[in-house]
Amino acid sequence: MTFVDEDTITQVALERWATTHDPRLRQIMGSLIQHVHDFIREVELTHDEWLAAAEYLTQVGHISDDKRKEFVLLSDVIGASMLVVLINGRTPEGATANTVLGPFHIEDSPTLERDSNMAAGIDGTPLYVSGTVRDKSGRAMAGVVLDIWQADEAGDYEAQIPDSPPRLRGLQVTDNHGRYGFWTISPKGYSIPMDGPVGALMKKTDIPHFRPAHIHFLMSAPGHETVVTHLFREGAEYLDSDVVFGAKRELVVPFIEHPPGKAPDGTVLDRPFLTISHDFVMVPTTSEQE
Numbered sequence: 134m135t136f137v138d139e140d141t142i143t144q145v146a147l148e149r150w151a152t153t154h155d156p157r158l159r160q161i162m163g164s165l166i167q168h169v170h171d172f173i174r175e176v177e178l179t180h181d182e183w184l185a186a187a188e189y190l191t192q193v194g195h196i197s198d199d200k201r202k203e204f205v206l207l208s209d210v211i212g213a214s215m216l217v218v219l220i221n222g223r224t225p226e227g228a229t230a231n232t233v234l235g236p237f238h239i240e241d242s243p244t245l246e247r248d249s250n251m252a253a254g255i256d257g258t259p260l261y262v263s264g265t266v267r268d269k270s271g272r273a274m275a276g277v278v279l280d281i282w283q284a285d286e287a288g289d290y291e292a293q294i295p296d297s298p299p300r301l302r303g304l305q306v307t308d309n310h311g312r313y314g315f316w317t318i319s320p321k322g323y324s325i326p327m328d329g330p331v332g333a334l335m336k337k338t339d340i341p342h343f344r345p346a347h348i349h350f351l352m353s354a355p356g357h358e359t360v361v362t363h364l365f366r367e368g369a370e371y372l373d374s375d376v377v378f379g380a381k382r383e384l385v386v387p388f389i390e391h392p393p394g395k396a397p398d399g400t401v402l403d404r405p406f407l408t409i410s411h412d413f414v415m416v417p418t419t420s421e422q423e
């Protein structure tokens with residue numbers, strides 16, 4: 134039998150967890166135990182603080198379900214989600230950059246036909262978004278699936294509205310010229326959800342709890358790395374203080390203002406509207422690059 138003391142417990146725990154069968158899980162558990170023990174020693178964690186942390190994580194769990202992803206949000210606000218993106222999503226020069234997925238993506242969105250309106254019946258300034266998806270050598274990519282979602286003008290995603298029908302999200306497939314195009318409303322900056330344990334923690338800080346105006350895209354194509362990205366509005370508030378560290382210079386695009394009249398898809402509008410024209414670039418999966 135092994136008895137431990139303050140000096141030996143870390144080594145004993147590491148040896149015990151070194152029996153983990155899967156090599157990658159063994160590496161992760163070993164490193165996690167080392168860092169957690171180092172952290173407890175460094176801050177000299179008290180028993181009450183340890184209990185408070187356990188209670189806090191319990192609250193994060195209690196408020197979470199398949200739509201309210203409070204653990205993801207917690208990871209987002211401490212920069213952990215974005216660090217994972219930065220490590221895993223290193224893209225070559227010219228390729229579309231990745232950013233956080235966020236907690237509001239919903240699978241199986243409705244089909245968004247070319248040039249149709251993702252925001253039908255929802256208040257806001259009309260915005261036409263179009264462009265192409267290309268590969269690294271500039272060739273148009275047909276059949277790329279674009280999964281698109283955004284918040285409404287109040288900053289709410291469908292996932293935050295109880296029993297909502299599908300809204301402000303859609304799936305569109307690029308045509309033979311790699312083109313996509315859809316109508317929506319111009320997104321606004323919004324606050325992350327502040328009514329749960331993550332909000333309670335944020336309120337103990339001076340951190341601005343807002344994200345700059347953006348639209349989400351998740352792009353997939355066989356043989357290519359999946360791209361999880363946003364387009365941010367140039368000049369938007371909070372671009373330099375994005376609470377989840379997700380804003381990147383190369384993802385900031387102009388939202389061009391137009392007076393009433395004819396839009397690029399031929400639609401005639403009787404009120405001012407905006408357009409975004411943006412080409413995405415995908416890279417082959419790592420195995421195909423080698």
Ligand code: BEZ
Binds near residue numbers: 206234235236237344
């Ligand atoms: C979002 O952009 O939808 C989002 C990302 C991280 C945290 C909260 C919201």
Ligand code: FE
Binds near residue numbers: 283284344
């Ligand atoms: Fe968002």
